[in-house]
Amino acid sequence: MEKKNDYEEEEMTVELELDDGSVVNSAVITILTVEEKDYIVLLPLDENGENEEGEVWFYRYSENPDDPNEEPVLDYIDDDAEYEKVEEAFDEYLDGCEFDELTEE
Numbered sequence: 001m002e003k004k005n006d007y008e009e010e011e012m013t014v015e016l017e018l019d020d021g022s023v024v025n026s027a028v029i030t031i032l033t034v035e036e037k038d039y040i041v042l043l044p045l046d047e048n049g050e051n052e053e054g055e056v057w058f059y060r061y062s063e064n065p066d067d068p069n070e071e072p073v074l075d076y077i078d079d080d081a082e083y084e085k086v087e088e089a090f091d092e093y094l095d096g097c098e099f100d101e102l103t104e105e
Contacts, residue, residue: 014042016074025049031061034089038062040074041090058086 012028026042033039040061043051060075077083 013045014074016042016044026057027051029056030090030093032086032089032093034085039077039086039089040072041093056090058083058090 013025014028016024016026018024024044026044029041029043031038031040038061040059042057042059044055044057045051058077060077061072062075063072064070077086
């Protein structure tokens, strides 16, 4: 029987403060690199830690390479073409996940 490490089963989450001042806890799905820029994919969670709608949020993502302990910065993607590229990269990521699940069985 294969033993899984605890960290593999833990879900990383972040708290986002929205424009209206409300705070949303979100699960980190992945970080994608598109055209040499990093983007984070978040799954917003309700108060029960669930997401019924399947909606995901995309943000530009950056870390300070000089200080790994500094909080990462998330920025809105306000360019439609850039957003579409990230959306396509996420679709490819999901396709890869589904393929991996099929090959593991």
